[in-house]
Amino acid sequence: xxxxxxxxxxxxxxxxxxxxxxxxxxxxxxxxxxxxxxxxxxxxxxxxxxxxxxxxxxxxxxxxxxxxxxxxxxxxxxxxxxxxxxxxxxxxxxxxxxxxxxxxxxxxxxxxxxxxxxxxxxxxxxxxxxxxxxxxxxxxxxxxxxxxxxxxxxxxxxxxxxxxxxxxxxxxxxxxxxxxxxxxxxxxxxxxxxxxxxxxxxxxxxxxxxxxxxxxxxxxxxxxxxxxxxxxxxxxxxxxxxxxxxxxxxxxxxxxxxxxxxxxxxxxxxxxxxxxxxxxxxxxxxxxxxxxxxxxxxxxxxxxxxxxxxxxxxxxxxxxxxxxxxxxxxxxxxxxxxxxxxxxxxxxxxxxxxxxxxxxxxxxxxxxxxxxxxxxxxxxxxxxxxxxxxxxxxxxxxxxxxxxxxxxxxxxxxxxxxxxxxxxxxxxxxxxxxxxxxxxxxxxxxxxxxxxxxxxxxxxxxxxxxxxxxxxxxxxxxxxxxxxxxxxxxxxxxxxxxxxxxxxxxxxxxxxxxxxxxxxxxxxxxxxxxxxxxxxxxxxxxxxxxxxxxxxxxxxxxxxxxxxxxxxxxxxxxxxxxxxxxxxxxxxxxxxxxxxxxxxxxxxxxxxxxxxxxxxxxxxxxxxxxxxxxxxxxxxxxxxxxxxxxxxxxxxxxxxxxxxxxxxxxxxxxxxxxxxxxxxxxxxxxxxxxxxxxxxxxxxxxxxxxxxxxxxxxxxxxxxxxxxxxxxxxxxxxxxxxxxxxxxxxxxxxxxxxxxxxxxxx
Numbered sequence: 001x002x003x004x005x006x007x008x009x010x011x012x013x014x015x016x017x018x019x020x021x022x023x024x025x026x027x028x029x030x031x032x033x034x035x036x037x038x039x040x041x042x043x044x045x046x047x048x049x050x051x052x053x054x055x056x057x058x059x060x061x062x063x064x065x066x067x068x069x070x071x072x073x074x075x076x077x078x079x080x081x082x083x084x085x086x087x088x089x090x091x092x093x094x095x096x097x098x099x100x101x102x103x104x105x106x107x108x109x110x111x112x113x114x115x116x117x118x119x120x121x122x123x124x125x126x127x128x129x130x131x132x133x134x135x136x137x138x139x140x141x142x143x144x145x146x147x148x149x150x151x152x153x154x155x156x157x158x159x160x161x162x163x164x165x166x167x168x169x170x171x172x173x174x175x176x177x178x179x180x181x182x183x184x185x186x187x188x189x190x191x192x193x194x195x196x197x198x199x200x201x202x203x204x205x206x207x208x209x210x211x212x213x214x215x216x217x218x219x220x221x222x223x224x225x226x227x228x229x230x231x232x233x234x235x236x237x238x239x240x241x242x243x244x245x246x247x248x249x250x251x252x253x254x255x256x257x258x259x260x261x262x263x264x265x266x267x268x269x270x271x272x273x274x275x276x277x278x279x280x281x282x283x284x285x286x287x288x289x290x291x292x293x294x295x296x297x298x299x300x301x302x303x304x305x306x307x308x309x310x311x312x313x314x315x316x317x318x319x320x321x322x323x324x325x326x327x328x329x330x331x332x333x334x335x336x337x338x339x340x341x342x343x344x345x346x347x348x349x350x351x352x353x354x355x356x357x358x359x360x361x362x363x364x365x366x367x368x369x370x371x372x373x374x375x376x377x378x379x380x381x382x383x384x385x386x387x388x389x390x391x392x393x394x395x396x397x398x399x400x401x402x403x404x405x406x407x408x409x410x411x412x413x414x415x416x417x418x419x420x421x422x423x424x425x426x427x428x429x430x431x432x433x434x435x436x437x438x439x440x441x442x443x444x445x446x447x448x449x450x451x452x453x454x455x456x457x458x459x460x461x462x463x464x465x466x467x468x469x470x471x472x473x474x475x476x477x478x479x480x481x482x483x484x485x486x487x488x489x490x491x492x493x494x495x496x497x498x499x500x501x502x503x504x505x506x507x508x509x510x511x512x513x514x515x516x517x518x519x520x521x522x523x524x525x526x527x528x529x530x531x532x533x534x535x536x537x538x539x540x541x542x543x544x545x546x547x548x549x550x551x552x553x554x555x556x557x558x559x560x561x562x563x564x565x566x567x568x569x570x571x572x573x574x575x576x577x578x579x580x581x582x583x584x585x586x587x588x589x590x591x592x593x594x595x596x597x598x599x600x601x602x603x604x605x606x607x608x609x610x611x612x613x614x615x616x617x618x619x620x621x622x623x624x625x626x627x628x629x630x631x632x633x634x635x636x637x638x639x640x641x642x643x644x645x646x647x648x649x650x651x652x653x654x655x656x657x658x659x660x661x662x663x664x665x666x667x668x669x670x671x672x673x674x675x676x677x678x679x680x681x682x683x684x685x686x687x688x689x690x691x692x693x694x695x696x697x698x699x700x701x702x703x704x705x706x707x708x709x710x711x712x713x714x715x716x717x718x719x720x721x722x723x724x725x726x727x728x729x730x731x732x733x734x735x736x737x738x739x740x741x742x743x744x745x746x747x748x749x750x751x752x753x754x755x756x757x758x759x760x761x762x
Contacts, residue, residue, distance in 0.1 A: 004037075005075065020193060023169070025043075029043060029101035038076045039073060040052055040073065041073045042062065042088075043165070044165075045070045047090055048091070049061075050086055051087040051088075053085045053086075054076075055082055061074065083137055103137075103180075111123075115145075115384055116172075119387065121390065121391050128143065128144075128206030128207060128208065130222075131183060131222045139181065140183065142178075142190075143176040144204065146174075146192055148357045149193060151168075153167045153191045154182070154189075156187050156217070157186075163193070184222050188218055189203055192354070196356070200348065202350070207219065208222075212314065216296065223319070223322075228322070233334075237456070241404070241455050243521065245618060246612045246618050248285050248612070249287065249525075249566070251528060256582075265315055268324040279328075279331075282601065282605045283609050283611075284333070290302050290528065291339070299583060304343075309395055325402060336402065336403060336459070337406070341389045341445075342413050343378070344360070344375060346375065359385075360382075362377060370419070371420055393449055403457060404459060404481070407458065410461055413441075414462070415434065443479055446478065458480045459483070460483045460484065471520075482522065483520045488563070489524070489530070495510050495659075496541070503660070514629070517564050517627070523568055526568070530573075531572065537579070539577070540578055550576060550600065551683070554599070554603050555721045557607060558603070558655075558680065559721060562642075564627050574600065575592060575597045575600055596688040600687070602686055603682060607680065616653045617644055619646045619647055620645060630706050631669065638658065639656065641706070643655070651725055653726065657720075663716065665714075666714060667703075667711050668712055669704065670710045671708050671709070672700065676700060676712050676725075676727075678723065678724050681722045683720040693722070700729075
């Protein structure tokens with residue numbers, strides 16, 4: 001080695017890089033002028049020779065100035081300009097690449113400022129791995145937030161997973177490096193060296209694509225290529241997703257839609273075709289996908305997310321998922337994603353202890369550890385963490401055109417004591433149990449989602465009485481569009497799974513939901529949670545023999561579809577599948593060869609068709625004027641009756657639901673004179689019932705009943721519901737009939753005082 005080169009070396013900086021502890025390797029690597037000499041230095045572990053090449057110039061051989069540290073250097077003429085390459089010999093192989101340390105910082109201060117404030121809503125375009133061309137050179141720009149790390153490097157097959165080679169520059173807590181030699185499709189991770197010397201291999205938190213499990217590396221991906229043609233669907237969102245439009249959701253686990261010959265997963269595009277056929281046939285308006293973000297364990301169904309920005313590789317590549325959404329939109333079907341900002345798994349290659357510190361989670365386990373699921377809880381008070389999640393919500397909506405997000409486990413985020421005993425949680429600044437940081441996170445997320453993407457749906461799975469979940473932000477609400485009505489679901493299931501003989505003592509569980517039906521914007525959901533963990537499927541919860549079980553299932557779905565609120569059913573429930581959901585198999589559609597299962601499917605199809613076409617079920621769905629009981633107090637007889645109305649009462653619906661175990665020939669009070677035509681009866685033979693229906697149109701009699709001025713007589717089978725379409729009598733004809741003969745008042749179906757007292761005692 002020449003004395004001149006030796007004297008130009010900064011051995012302290014060289015030692016910092018060779019020990020892989022440099023926050024700014026650009027300070028010495030690459031081309032620099034030192035004491036008037038243009039010097040190129042390169043750290044090339046295991047290399048035996050290196051040559052610098054400038055376009056149109058004679059190659060310059062580099063000197064191995066320090067064999068132990070693999071440090072190479074070369075003096076170059078000042079008039080040698082442009083991007084040079086390094087031709088490096090590794091044993092018998094020669095690799096040529098542009099020097100990554102010749103490219104300066106690509107981060108802008110304004111981007112970092114917004115990220116530090118938690119308001120960079122497209123930060124995923126800055127952080128992560130992004131193929132691009134810089135100074136005419138193709139490569140990938142990498143950036144990762146790891147403010148407490150000593151050093152961060154990019155590792156992969158391209159550098160033998162050696163963290164000493166591609167060391168990154170730290171800029172205000174973000175490590176960055178443009179690497180010309182890495183192109184789309186490369187597999188990579190970040191090697192992070194923490195204070196104390198420990199190193200961690202981490203997947204990219206902002207990766208657009210990930211390896212198929214059990215592999216855990218990230219994949220350099222460009223998601224800008226896909227050509228969308230769903231403009232018509234997006235344009236019509238204002239109508240299709242408005243509060244007065246029908247929203248009937250089919251909840252699915254993609255791996256259970258269908259499987260290949262050897263039970264292997266199918267591609268997103270194939271699954272789209274299968275789903276479209278099924279969903280269109282049954283008349284759902286939307287599908288809701290259990291989480292498709294990358295996750296390590298199939299058995300978590302996607303609810304323990306590792307790659308928040310990465311559609312799972314189980315079903316294909318990101319462009320395949322884009323094609324999936326595009327196909328459904330072209331078929332007129334909306335797509336809602338389950339989104340999990342409540343917690344994340346402890347897997348060491350993920351977000352946990354990311355830079356050697358609790359960066360994404362709380363340090364104190366009383367706030368940072370989830371006792372139920374063994375997972376970690378996000379620190380929503382840290383702007384960069386909330387920014388990571390808020391930008392992720394926008395990412396799925398704006399890059400993959402999804403129509404809404406169903407936010408998982410909202411209650412676990414809102415309460416500091418959720419799942420914790422006394423002494424296991426820390427009160428907020430006011431001494432309360434409310435998680436004020438999570439409240440602000442929800443308000444921020446819902447505000448910016450709706451501002452940037454009007455008519456996108458934000459749906460909360462919230463199981464408590466937290467007020468104004470769907471309330472307006474300017475009135476103190478959280479700003480969600482809908483809340484899953486868990487109270488309705490729990491009460492109704494507890495009611496319907498009881499033997500009909502004993503249901504009279506649970507009557508309040510059938511009717512109580514209407515006491516608060518308009519306190520929030522609700523979605524009624526019989527979700528996957530009701531078909532797992534030994535709970536039994538919906539039909540499996542029902543009492544009695546097979547005929548009675550399916551009768552109970554049919555009235556369950558009819559009652560839900562007629563009740564105010566948007567609708568959701570989980571896959572397999574709409575065919576009466578007995579077997580609990582499993583991520584290891586597809587839904588058993590072979591059951592449709594049997595009458596009971598086919599009957600349930602046919603009923604769901606007809607109910608969806610009625611729901612989608614009826615103004616009475618949608619126009620005033622969130623308005624008390626759209627619903628009125630005609631009888632909700634006949635607890636001993638286990639039946640209820642009500643009317644669903646539109647603003648003009650045109651095509652109003654009258655519903656009678658008999659939850660008892662016996663058939664009835666009964667009189668029911670109705671509000672208007674006119675004709676009552678039965679359009680759906682859950683006991684119809686085509687639904688698997690006995691055929692005890694009302695085939696003839698009923699004309700209301702001027703006989704008051706149930707505090708209604710008119711009444712009809714009808715038959716109703718055990719555990720069945722009858723839905724009548726009302727054609728009111730013209731006003732002139734009604735006046736003539738009333739003048740001719742006044743209404744007579746007869747028996748009302750009001751229990752005697754003694755019976756009411758007995759019910760209270762029971």
